Amino acid sequence: MVTLALYGHPFSSYTWKALIPLYASGTAFEFREVAPDHPQNYDFVQAVHPQGKFPVLLDGERVVFEATSIIEHLALHHPISPPLIPADPTAAAQVRMLDRVFDNYVMNVMQIVVDEYLRDATNPDAARCQKARERLTRSYGWLEDWLEDYPLDDRITLVECAAAPSLFYAEWVQPIATDFPRLKAWRAHLLSLPPVKRCVDDARPYRHLFPLWAPESD
């Protein structure tokens, strides 16, 4: 009997954030796509989430939403090694801080531009888009410095779960300039990690949903 189910969509960045640790752990789970041809999944998400958003994890009877909280739940109840969140409280606080950086200053800023193009692809608010792109570039600069001391290995922690989807889509909105070589290399490294690659490949059939340019190289 399946006790673990993830509600989401293969093209959704926050769904990837929850899928990456599930794939990394090899934990058995059922993916329940939130799409018009699966109205029961849509209805479930609408019923349990305060804003009807996904991903939503169902673990037995327990409902967990917010991608970060799903990762916190997986770290406690379906642990992997190395852990998704370090055992050392000081290291854990740093990892959680980086998670906020990726959600608040990369993913959600990228989404401002995407939302403008979804609203009207022929007439997006140019000033709003420009400001969001400048904010992304500022975040890239901060991350470039931060990466000076961050190891480029095969670890998957809360940091990688947050970074991979946000940097994947941010590049499509504001390409990472050559001034940020560490960030460019890290994004490529993240996309090569098997759980991330699986998300990228599973999302390919949905690229037509993206309202801006998407590079073939990805």
Ligand SMILES: N[C@@H](CCC(=O)N[C@@H](CS)C(=O)NCC(=O)O)C(=O)O
């Ligand atoms: N802070 C939320 C963000 C969730 C979110 O924005 N999900 C998007 C998909 S990436 C969504 O549900 N969009 C559909 C909607 O808003 O109706 C999280 O971390 O889970």
